[in-house]
Amino acid sequence: MEYLIYIATLVCIYGILGLSLNLVVGETGLLSIAQAGFYGIGAYATALLLVHTGVNFFVAMALGMVLAGVIALFIGTVLSRFSGDYYALVSLGFNVIVFSVLLNWRSLTQGPLGIPQISQPMIFGFSFSTPILFLCLALILLLLVYLIASFITSSSFGRVLHAIREDEEAIAVFGYRTTYYKLAIFVISAMLAALAGALYASYFTYIEPFSFQVVNSIFILAVIILGGLSSHRGAVLGALVLVIVPEALRFTGLPSDIAAQMQQVFYGLILILLMLYRPQGLLGKFRM
Amino acid sequence: MGGGATTVAIKNSVSGYNLAMEIVVQLLLNALVAGAIYALVALGFNLIYSTARFFDFGYGALAAVGGYATFLFYKLLGLDIFLSLILGVLIAGTIGFLIERVVYRPLRARKSSKTVLLVASIGVLAVVQAIIAILFSSQFQTLALSNQQVIGLLGGSITQTQVITLLAGLIIMIALAITFKYTLFGKAVRAVSDDEEVAQIVGINSEKTIGYVFFIASAIGGLAGIAAGFDTGLQPMMGFSLLLKGVVASIVGGVGNMYGAVLGAVLLALIETIGVWQFSGEWKDAVAFAVLIIFLLFRPQGILSR
Amino acid sequence: MELLETKNLQKKFGGVHAVDHLNLSFESGKITALVGPNGSGKTTLINTITGLLSIDGGEIIVGGVELKFVQPSQVAALGITRTFQSVRLFGQISVLDNILLVLTKRDIGSALFERHSNQHLKAAEDVLKKVGLWEKRDEPAEILSYGQRKLLEIARAVSIPAKIYFFDEPFAGLFVEMVKTVSAILQELRNAGAAVVLVEHDMELVRNLADKCYVLDSGKLIAEGKPEEVLQKPEVVEAYLGK
Numbered sequence: 001m002e003y004l005i006y007i008a009t010l011v012c013i014y015g016i017l018g019l020s021l022n023l024v025v026g027e028t029g030l031l032s033i034a035q036a037g038f039y040g041i042g043a044y045a046t047a048l049l050l051v052h053t054g055v056n057f058f059v060a061m062a063l064g065m066v067l068a069g070v071i072a073l074f075i076g077t078v079l080s081r082f083s084g085d086y087y088a089l090v091s092l093g094f095n096v097i098v099f100s101v102l103l104n105w106r107s108l109t110q111g112p113l114g115i116p117q118i119s120q121p122m123i124f125g126f127s128f129s130t131p132i133l134f135l136c137l138a139l140i141l142l143l144l145v146y147l148i149a150s151f152i153t154s155s156s157f158g159r160v161l162h163a164i165r166e167d168e169e170a171i172a173v174f175g176y177r178t179t180y181y182k183l184a185i186f187v188i189s190a191m192l193a194a195l196a197g198a199l200y201a202s203y204f205t206y207i208e209p210f211s212f213q214v215v216n217s218i219f220i221l222a223v224i225i226l227g228g229l230s231s232h233r234g235a236v237l238g239a240l241v242l243v244i245v246p247e248a249l250r251f252t253g254l255p256s257d258i259a260a261q262m263q264q265v266f267y268g269l270i271l272i273l274l275m276l277y278r279p280q281g282l283l284g285k286f287r288m
Numbered sequence: 289m290g291g292g293a294t295t296v297a298i299k300n301s302v303s304g305y306n307l308a309m310e311i312v313v314q315l316l317l318n319a320l321v322a323g324a325i326y327a328l329v330a331l332g333f334n335l336i337y338s339t340a341r342f343f344d345f346g347y348g349a350l351a352a353v354g355g356y357a358t359f360l361f362y363k364l365l366g367l368d369i370f371l372s373l374i375l376g377v378l379i380a381g382t383i384g385f386l387i388e389r390v391v392y393r394p395l396r397a398r399k400s401s402k403t404v405l406l407v408a409s410i411g412v413l414a415v416v417q418a419i420i421a422i423l424f425s426s427q428f429q430t431l432a433l434s435n436q437q438v439i440g441l442l443g444g445s446i447t448q449t450q451v452i453t454l455l456a457g458l459i460i461m462i463a464l465a466i467t468f469k470y471t472l473f474g475k476a477v478r479a480v481s482d483d484e485e486v487a488q489i490v491g492i493n494s495e496k497t498i499g500y501v502f503f504i505a506s507a508i509g510g511l512a513g514i515a516a517g518f519d520t521g522l523q524p525m526m527g528f529s530l531l532l533k534g535v536v537a538s539i540v541g542g543v544g545n546m547y548g549a550v551l552g553a554v555l556l557a558l559i560e561t562i563g564v565w566q567f568s569g570e571w572k573d574a575v576a577f578a579v580l581i582i583f584l585l586f587r588p589q590g591i592l593s594r
Numbered sequence: 595m596e597l598l599e600t601k602n603l604q605k606k607f608g609g610v611h612a613v614d615h616l617n618l619s620f621e622s623g624k625i626t627a628l629v630g631p632n633g634s635g636k637t638t639l640i641n642t643i644t645g646l647l648s649i650d651g652g653e654i655i656v657g658g659v660e661l662k663f664v665q666p667s668q669v670a671a672l673g674i675t676r677t678f679q680s681v682r683l684f685g686q687i688s689v690l691d692n693i694l695l696v697l698t699k700r701d702i703g704s705a706l707f708e709r710h711s712n713q714h715l716k717a718a719e720d721v722l723k724k725v726g727l728w729e730k731r732d733e734p735a736e737i738l739s740y741g742q743r744k745l746l747e748i749a750r751a752v753s754i755p756a757k758i759y760f761f762d763e764p765f766a767g768l769f770v771e772m773v774k775t776v777s778a779i780l781q782e783l784r785n786a787g788a789a790v791v792l793v794e795h796d797m798e799l800v801r802n803l804a805d806k807c808y809v810l811d812s813g814k815l816i817a818e819g820k821p822e823e824v825l826q827k828p829e830v831v832e833a834y835l836g837k
Contacts, residue, residue, distance in 0.1 A: 031403055078581060085343040088406060089535065090584060093577035096532075100574035156698040157705040163684045163695055170682040173644055174750075175670030175700050184702050214528070218410055225407060257426065264418035271411030272391055275404050286686055288403045 005131045009203060010243045011236075012138035013196050018223040018235030019142075019149045020192035025221070026229035026286060027153055028185050029165030031084070033217045034075065034091040035193050037098035040212025041068045042194025043201040044102060047115045050202070057121035061198035065191040071098075072190030076183045083168075095214050102209035114208030118201050138199055142236070145192055149232050152188070161185060162230075165286065215264070222267040225274055228284025237282055242267055314445070315561050321450045321519060323550075323557035324457035328512035329534030330541070330549035331464060332505035337538075338481035339501045340396065342405035346387060346412030347509055348531025349420075352524060354380035354510020355517035356420050359431055377510045384506020385499060387412055392502075393495065413528060421524035431517035449518040456515065460508060461550060468546075477501060529573060536580040542590030551591060595622045597657060597789040598643070598674070598758050604651035605635075605642050605813075612638040614813035615652065620758060620789040625780060627800045627821065628793045630810035631834055636793045637679050638813075640760045644669045644676055656758075670700075673757030677747045677764055679793070685736030689727055689746060692735050693718040696753045717753065725749045725775060740767045748776060758789045765799055777803060797825055809833065 021035045045064030049055050055063075075094050082090050102109050109115070121128045121137060128134045152158050163171040164178050172178045201207050219242070227238025246263035254262065280287050329351060336344050358376030361367045367375075391412060395405055438445045468474035476497045479487040484494050512530060516522075533556060534549075541552025556576060563575045583590065598620045605613040613635045620626050628636045641647040643654055645664035654661045656672050669675075684692055697714040699705050722728040725745040730738065735746060748764050761780065765773055780803060784790050794800050800807060800821050807824045809817040811833040817824045824830060 031406070078585065081585065084402065085406065086584065088343070090581055092532075093580055096577050097574045100571055104570045152706065154709070155706055156694075156708040157702065159687070159691055159695055159698070160705060162687050162691075166684045166686060167682050169646060169666060170678065171684070171695065172666035173646070173669055173676065174696050175667060177667045177700070180702055215414070215525075218414060221407070221410070258422055261418040261421045261426075265415050265422075268411040268414030268416075268418065272408050272415070275400070275408040275411070276391070276394060279400070279404055288401050288407070 012142040014239035015236040016145045016196040018239045020189045022224045022235045024189045028161045031088040032091040034095045035220045036212045036216035037095040038068045038190040038193035039197045042197025046198035047118045047201040065194045068194035069191045072187045076186035116206045118205045228281030230286035231283040234283035319557040319561040323554035326533045327550040327553035330537040332508040333534045335505040342402045344409045346409040348527035349416035350384045350506040350509040351513030351530045352527035355513035380510020381503045381507030385503040388502040429522040453515040542592035548592040599655040602652035606650045611813045624805040625790040627804035627807045634810040635813040675756040676760035679762040681743045683735045690731035721749045760791045762793045
């Protein structure tokens with residue numbers, strides 16, 4: 001039972017990550033491989049604030065989101081000069097740079113040692129200290145992010161994103177400053193990823209830089225490609241499948257690091273098979 | 289007589305100068321070797337990009353395949369080093385060829401977008417790297433020969449394998465240049481990279497040509513992985529890192545230009561080596577990317593244009 | 595009244611002048627046709643005016659103000675709108691959405707909080723009904739036939755009032771009834787006082803619709819004037835048939 005709660009919580013966290021990345025990749029057509037970087041910024045900002053200053057979790061989370069947003073503003077501005085392959089490459093580069101910072105700026109992040117003893121969320125004296133209470137928090141936040149994402153895509157802003165996805169120049173001619181739209185959604189996406197990071201930090205109470213590498217960004221990409229681009233339900237469904245199925249591998253009795261590699265084989269294969277046989281994924285509403 | 293103190297001072301400053309020179313020479317030698325490795329990756333990557341026209345993230349994995357295949361034959365099965373080398377290169381080439389056949393060719397046949405190919409190649413990278421980690425564990429391995437001859441050169445030192453790496457890089461560069469200029473196959477490759485449709489119209493079997501290109505490029509990548517295995521060691525994730533260096537080298541040197549890729553590789557290696565000397569080695573990847581981003585912003589066509 | 599002028603406009607690709615020192619003027623309340631063989635620079639001209647291409651020399655003057663470094667997104671504010679010769683619609687979104695995009699707020703903050711407004715729906719309905727696409731409003735634009743896509747492209751351009759309209763080969767691929775509809779639309783715009791610029795190959799249509807005609811060849815202006823006069827000129831006939 002505890003195990004199921006653990007799985008459900010993971011699904012919530014990856015669901016939020018998927019929803020956030022989908023806003024950039026699925027709705028706007030920008031192939032970003034940087035999401036784990038913002039996930040990490042949120043996790044580390046929250047962790048450091050909780051451990052060193054003892055502020056309330058939700059305040060730390062908010063501050064982490066703001067930090068991620070500011071950094072995304074900078075990164076997004078650089079990225080806006082590129083498209084297609086170069087966009088993916090440069091975004092990946094930023095992930096590498098963020099990871100390097102998390103790994104090497106030891107005075108701040110304690111480098112590879114990570115940050116232990118992160119506290120649990122509390123609000124008005126009520127503590128989310130049991131797994132099931134934390135799951136409730138995670139579910140509430142997942143729902144919140146889902147609603148935010150749906151709000152964005154059902155507005156005129158969302159429609160413009162869809163147009164940018166297909167032909168940015170053509171929509172620009174009709175009076176849209178597409179660079180700012182792309183920047184705005186990139187920042188929003190980064191902030192939501194940071195929210196997931198805050199949850200992650202508090203749930204596992206220990207974080208290290210190795211959870212925020214390029215391979216993790218690729219995993220989040222696999223989540224939304226499997227679930228289907230431009231679909232919020234798809235993002236959550238993709239998270240569900242990609243969390244549950246590899247976890248099932250644990251029960252096959254394989255040693256844990258081989259199981260971890262098998263998970264990577266699994267989601268790599270998923271990407272290949274999807275591209276070959278069903279590029280729109282499970283519930284996708286946009287074909288690349 | 290004050291001459292004694294002066295002589296000592298002069299001797300000290302001369303030996304200090306010699307030490308500085310030695311350091312510089314050593315740095316240059318290290319950079320040259322690393323540059324040769326990056327150049328090989330850049331050349332292979334460019335071959336694929338100019339013919340098949342997509343960004344093949346999976347290419348990096350083939351370097352690891354080459355390195356680990358050689359490791360298997362040489363260290364685990366005890367075969368002769370040269371035989372292991374050749375087998376490693378051939379295996380890398382073959383696996384690259386097969387991947388193209390099974391994954392990329394069907395996608396290209398249905399005119400899938402470049403993004404679809406890119407995502408598929410990301411999948412390939414993930415799968416191949418993970419399989420290598422399962423077979424050989426994620427532990428750091430090394431291909432280094434047990435008693436290597438270290439050659440002194442102009443005050444710096446260089447190992448046998450490093451010399452071979454440099455020679456191999458040079459030979460391959462020359463071989464590629466000759467192939468592309470003078471052989472029929474080379475002309476076919478150039479035709480396909482100019483315009484695949486037109487090449488097909490004049491009777492070139494572009495599918496076959498691209499298949500061979502993948503074999504050759506993957507073999508070169510495998511060789512780069514082997515060289516890196518001797519130089520810095522083997523890790524399942526090494527391919528990705530090498531690929532990125534190769535891409536940065538291509539872009540810095542000038543996309544689509546073979547000499548540019550080599551120039552970019554050497555420059556990148558130089559910047560990295562100096563950077564590592566001044567700061568710690570862990571920032572290497574970040575430095576490479578910072579260089580890339582700066583170039584893309586201010587001189588996207590690279591140093592040498594097409 | 596001159597709404598848009600070009601003076602000595604130049605655009606080069608490599609060594610070739612795609613637009614070679616063009617002096618053109620587009621007046622309000624007139625349909626001006628741009629005529630010339632393929633490759634004569636008509637679309638390149640439009641692309642430079644609408645900010646898709648930079649210019650290499652000369653000036654573009656809109657409403658008496660010289661434009662420097664126009665960005666595509668600034669073009670609409672100048673009262674310029676256009677269709678594309680290669681139809682550039684947003685295929686994976688609905689016909690209705692393709693029109694709504696042009697009607698809704700441009701500013702990010704407002705766009706984020708804007709939902710469907712009745713006013714916009716009404717305007718979209720009007721224009722879609724004019725081109726006969728209202729019934730297909732919820733279909734993704736990519737399922738439309740070529741002719742219907744061209745109509746949607748035109749509908750998009752005329753959804754909001756502008757001062758200067760560029761129609762790049764709008765009649766290509768249209769059936770007879772559609773040609774009548776589009777001709778009527780162009781004339782309506784002209785009568786309301788806009789400057790309508792029409793790139794067209796069909797000489798009959800040019801004769802019927804255009805008040806003034808510019809003939810281009812290899813980026814240069816080789817004739818101008820009323821369609822009947824201009825289209826008879828030997829140099830114009832030569833340009834089309836080759837020397």
